[in-house]
Amino acid sequence: MRIRWIAAGAVVLMLLLLAVAGGRFGGAAATSAPDLEGLIKARGLTPDQVRAAVQTFVPPGKYDEYLMFASGGQSGQVLVFGLPSMRLLRVIGVFSPESWQGYGFSKETEEILREQATAREALTWGDTHHPAISETNAEYDGQFLFINDKANARIAVIDLRDFSTKQIVRNPNAYSNHGAVVSPNTEYILEGTQYAAPFPFKHVPLTQENYNKLYRGLATFWKFDRARGRINPAQSFQIELPPYAQDLADFGRFESDGWVYMNSFNTERAIGGTLDKKPALETGASANDVDYLHIINYKKAAELIASGKGTTVNGIKVLSLNDAVASGVLYFAPEPKSPHGNDIAPRGDYIVVGGKLDPNVTIYSHKKVMAAIKDKAFSGTDPYGVPILAFDKVVEAQVKIGLGPLHTQFDDQGNAYTSLFLDSAVAKWTLGAPYKRGAEAWKLVDKLPVQYNIGHLAAVMGDTAKPGGKYLVALNKWSVDQYSNVGPLFPQNFQLIDISGAKMKLLSNTPIGLAEPHLAQILPIDKVKSWATYPEVGTNPLTMKADPNATTIGKERVVRKGKTVEVWMTAMRSHFTPDRIQVQQGDTVILHITNIERARDAIHGFAIDRYNVNLSLEPGKFETVRFVADRAGVFPFYCTEFCSALHLEMAGYLEVAP
């Protein structure tokens, strides 16, 4: 009996010991590698945040689904992001020199910045606002990207085969611009002047009388030659407009093909003068209740120009305001004052205007506009004789969505998304027939707070004939408390939003710490067919063809002709040939360098110390650098892109003898 008890006791003791030991082992395992729930708890994440993280995480080595081209604001560049990760993939040098890409340092890119030497000086910055991907049948085709420089009234052309800038054109008759949009098949890129200025470009004293009479706005239609990949200024034209601040525009498509809708503000023609006790421009410019939506028949304007109407002003054909009015090219419709966004619905049937100071979005019907023009349903004319269509004859609907509506994008389900600057929110609302019918139409359905002061917003192909839905990015102007402080110049805040469900969901924040971007455009990554290396060794990035000055192994040489020393050089891992160049002080030195590599990512830089030279030579690329050797000395040159194990050894000397 006792033995039985002892045995039972021993068994219980052993079980207890096992239990304790097991618990300890279990505990040890938990602390060395916490399970998923433990990790989520330790980081204090909510289930929604975990879902958002999983939804946007792109594992190492995997690719994003979409590309987003965002304006680089005051940096003068274009930023390229991958979605949904929101990782910055590229910066493209456009209006500012960009030393990594050697942009503005080679002869080829210096010419772009100097606008093919037509500019008096190379401007070294730009204010990029509105990227526009080239379109075919009103859908992004991923071939070219255009972007405006608001500060200097310029438009740049970027070739998406090599993601580099090919051309900059400067508006010969405008100081500033706003908006770059393309026609449904990229025949034209439209640029509206932002601030009215003396026309033509000259000094006219700023008095109210002069302003009204001699200052003008312009709609500039740059003709794009797709085969050449360049804007052709000779076939471009402008339409003279009253001195209002012409703003964002959109090209019609399908039923509205051939027409352009363009916003304006300051139809009051305020010119400021605060020190003279006159109202500030901002007060004067928002005195009236309405501004004018410009309705432009650009196909007719192009026909008039082609038939000889219009005069050449500073090298570009201009259709006068009188001719535009007389021939039915230009009409106005009242719009809520100080509007900002002006966006055409996917089928080209509705025009959505966000009046910054009005809680409604105002939706115009293209059909009604056409009928009103036909019926001459005018409520008056402006001081320049432009007919103003009666508001109630052209408006389809107004939807009350919140305070400070700006820009609108669309999805594939008949919904519109409008940024609300004052509310710091995105409003989701429904379009009317044929998108949604009956009680479902023209209704606010959801609102999502964003952080903070949203400007533009971009949905996947959200301004084309075929929106993609799925994601939307809010481009917020203020980040206030969203990031740890890095000084008083705060990063901008991009927020990725899931729009695939009934309710919008905030997924992630991305700080932009280099400038203030404006608009962005998003397209599926496979729509862009870009090169990993230049297809032919010696490709000149301007002509995209092998350059006659490209050279190869064994053909490198130095040739002196009078005071010019020309060098044909190759670059490959890990040497430049030749690696010694001897010139006399005062010589003009021209280096033609070919990267003869074929391996992807075998990039070489080429910098000459103290001579302000740095090139980026991607595999197969040819570039030229030209300078006057005005300082004597022995200047090392070297490869600035870590190319190989012997990268530091990839160097040489430029000897400049006094």
Next chain:
Amino acid sequence: MIRTVQSEVRSAIRRPGGLQIRSWVAAAMLGLSLLLPYWRITLFAPQYPGGLRAAVYLTKVSGESSEISILNHYIGMKPLEDAAPLERRFAVPIVLAGVLAVAASPLLGPRAGRLLQAPAVLFPAGVIADLAFWMWKFGHSLDPSAPIRIEPFMPAIIGRGAVMQFSTYAMFSGGFFLSAATALIALHNLFHWSRR
């Protein structure tokens, strides 16, 4: 004599026997081998995720051979394009002569026929020997002034090898296998020479 040959040729073409069919198939495969690589090598290193591939034909080197040559120059190895200049130049006439010999041999009687098929038996072995020779030569004539000095070495012709951070994998390829099949058929013909 000529009349005999003519009549044999005529009857062989009209009603080809096993020997003729085998020989013509063998000749066709040998000819076809000119269009395919004989040998392939793949180099693996962390910074080349898909590997670097080169394919050696009797007449040329294709694939990422220029990249391999750039890498080889660091250890002072000559560019791949410099290997076997004579062989590459005469590959087409030699192989075509072999094709003609193998195709014609079953029409010329056992003695001449065997003599004409014998070179085809030895051809693949010759290719291996030549490849090995050039590999050995390249691995043993490294430029002593190269940035990276390594001991002379014999690269692996079949299977895995290693040089610095690269591991290599080499294997015979389509062209070689076709010529080897030709050799096997020719060998069979040598031992079993018959008319039908």
